[in-house]
Amino acid sequence: MKKKILFAASECVPFIKTGGLADVVGSLPKYFDKEKYDCRVILPKYMCMDEKWKSQLEYVDHFYMDLSWRNQYVGIFKLDYEGVTFYFVDNEYYFNGPTPYSDIRYDLEKFAFFSRAVLSILPIIDFRPDVIHCHDWQTGLIPVYLKDSFSQGDFFRGIKSIMTIHNLKFQGVWDVKTVQDIAGLSDYYFTSDKLKDYDDGNLLKGGIVYADVVTTVSDTYAEEIKTAFYGEGLDGLLNARSNDLLGIVNGLDYNEYDPMNDPLIYKNFDVKTFRKDKKANKVALQKELGLKVDASKMMIGMVGRLTDQKGLDLVACVLEEMCQDEVQFVVLGTGEERYENMFRHFDWKYADDFSANIYYSNELSHKIYAACDAFLMPSLFEPCGLSQLMSLRYGTLPIVRETGGLKDTVEPYNEYEETGTGFSFINYNAHEMMNTVRYAEHIFYDKKRSWNYMAARAMKQDFSWNASAKKYEQLYDRLIG
Ligand code: GLC
Numbered sequence: 001m002k003k004k005i006l007f008a009a010s011e012c013v014p015f016i017k018t019g020g021l022a023d024v025v026g027s028l029p030k031y032f033d034k035e036k037y038d039c040r041v042i043l044p045k046y047m048c049m050d051e052k053w054k055s056q057l058e059y060v061d062h063f064y065m066d067l068s069w070r071n072q073y074v075g076i077f078k079l080d081y082e083g084v085t086f087y088f089v090d091n092e093y094y095f096n097g098p099t100p101y102s103d104i105r106y107d108l109e110k111f112a113f114f115s116r117a118v119l120s121i122l123p124i125i126d127f128r129p130d131v132i133h134c135h136d137w138q139t140g141l142i143p144v145y146l147k148d149s150f151s152q153g154d155f156f157r158g159i160k161s162i163m164t165i166h167n168l169k170f171q172g173v174w175d176v177k178t179v180q181d182i183a184g185l186s187d188y189y190f191t192s193d194k195l196k197d198y199d200d201g202n203l204l205k206g207g208i209v210y211a212d213v214v215t216t217v218s219d220t221y222a223e224e225i226k227t228a229f230y231g232e233g234l235d236g237l238l239n240a241r242s243n244d245l246l247g248i249v250n251g252l253d254y255n256e257y258d259p260m261n262d263p264l265i266y267k268n269f270d271v272k273t274f275r276k277d278k279k280a281n282k283v284a285l286q287k288e289l290g291l292k293v294d295a296s297k298m299m300i301g302m303v304g305r306l307t308d309q310k311g312l313d314l315v316a317c318v319l320e321e322m323c324q325d326e327v328q329f330v331v332l333g334t335g336e337e338r339y340e341n342m343f344r345h346f347d348w349k350y351a352d353d354f355s356a357n358i359y360y361s362n363e364l365s366h367k368i369y370a371a372c373d374a375f376l377m378p379s380l381f382e383p384c385g386l387s388q389l390m391s392l393r394y395g396t397l398p399i400v401r402e403t404g405g406l407k408d409t410v411e412p413y414n415e416y417e418e419t420g421t422g423f424s425f426i427n428y429n430a431h432e433m434m435n436t437v438r439y440a441e442h443i444f445y446d447k448k449r450s451w452n453y454m455a456a457r458a459m460k461q462d463f464s465w466n467a468s469a470k471k472y473e474q475l476y477d478r479l480i481g
Pocket of ligand 1: 024166217250
């Protein structure tokens with residue numbers, strides 16, 4: 001008999017994405033051994049999903065569900081896509097916004113509804129998972145409900161749950177009274193060893209307390225979150241649960257991110273041809289973005305959410321100085337307004353060598369990974385990070401801060417032994433970052449052979465899902481027994 005796994009999450013590629021969570025939820029299920037595991041995924045049916053997907057969903061059933069004192073419609077839709085079954089929870093009151101998330105008070109109710117609906121749907125679709133694999137705070141109530149109102153009766157008894165933390169910064173927190181009212185849970189749950197966190201109710205905390213196992217997306221982050229600096233107030237709890245806490249590093253969908261077969265980039269290349277063909281990508285990107293065309297100038301990319309997490313205050317501190325160097329910068333992403341405006345300013349001031357693209361585009365991101373020589377990611381914290389994996393795959397050398405998944409996936413260059421796949425620094429300090437960027441510039445311009453060897457080593461690394469999917473399989477096996 002196949003083992004049944006259900007992923008519950010708030011976003012998933014290709015249907016809806018705001019961050020790396022969507023990449024993981026969208027790719028990992030494809031990499032489980034189909035002979036042994038039947039892994040399905042359940043998501044909200046957001047109105048803001050692309051019409052292309054919405055029009056393909058097939059209606060399954062609907063019913064009404066109690067959520068605290070509310071009684072709400074739950075529709076179930078379904079789509080089989082690339083060998084995986086996806087379910088979508090429909091409720092236009094909750095999922096009608098222009099983006100998946102809005103203000104947190106409203107989101108809390110939305111995802112409490114989603115979490116309860118996930119469990120309520122299971123008998124109706126006749127799918128009894130052995131394990132429900134929950135992702136981030138939006139699904140934190142699932143392990144709680146599983147032990148509470150769904151613990152009676154044969155159907156739910158024995159279902160295990162896993163809580164995977166993709167980012168501890170976001171926990172789903174509001175005052176106890178509101179959370180209690182929304183979730184419909186008794187006073188019993190609102191003590192400091194359960195969902196209560198000072199005067200607040202905390203959904204992720206509920207997930208961490210009640211899940212059978214807690215995982216996060218790299219080994220280093222699994223250690224870091226047990227400390228006060230990275231623990232976001234939950235380090236005590238995570239220490240208490242350290243026997244059930246483990247890190248499994250994310251993989252990348254190597255079919256989608258494949259420089260040899262990527263239809264989105266200007267010229268395909270592999271480890272044999274990258275020396276010449278990455279330059280062709282660079283020149284084409286320079287033309288497309290209106291930068292000065294110069295195949296030999298070092299190009300540094302930055303792609304992602306423009307937030308503090310990504311170390312942008314360090315960048316802000318020394319960007320003016322770095323712009324005096326022989327480098328071009330290409331930025332892609334949206335986020336905090338001050339960073340958006342900062343990059344727009346540099347784009348205006350250094351038009352020939354700075355390109356700020358303040359929006360999100362999957363296509364442009366692929367072009368950047370293919371065209372750049374280096375990729376800057378000086379994160380304050382980074383649970384795993386996927387951009388550096390994409391960069392490595394495209395022979396673009398990451399310049400990173402040694403934290404979380406960045407530390408686990410980028411090996412710093414050692415010029416004496418000619419080892420390493422990128423550049424890194426330890427302290428959260430702008431000048432330490434700038435010195436590292438300048439060291440990379442030096443290797444790029446003065447030791448081109450070493451640079452190219454390093455790019456070849458980077459491209460040969462294996463961060464596909466193969467190894468990590470096996471680790472999740474082992475975890476499921478252990479839980480199911
Ligand atoms: C979050 C984290 C990122 C991680 C991703 C997927 O976006 O910030 O580090 O790679 O989740 O797990």
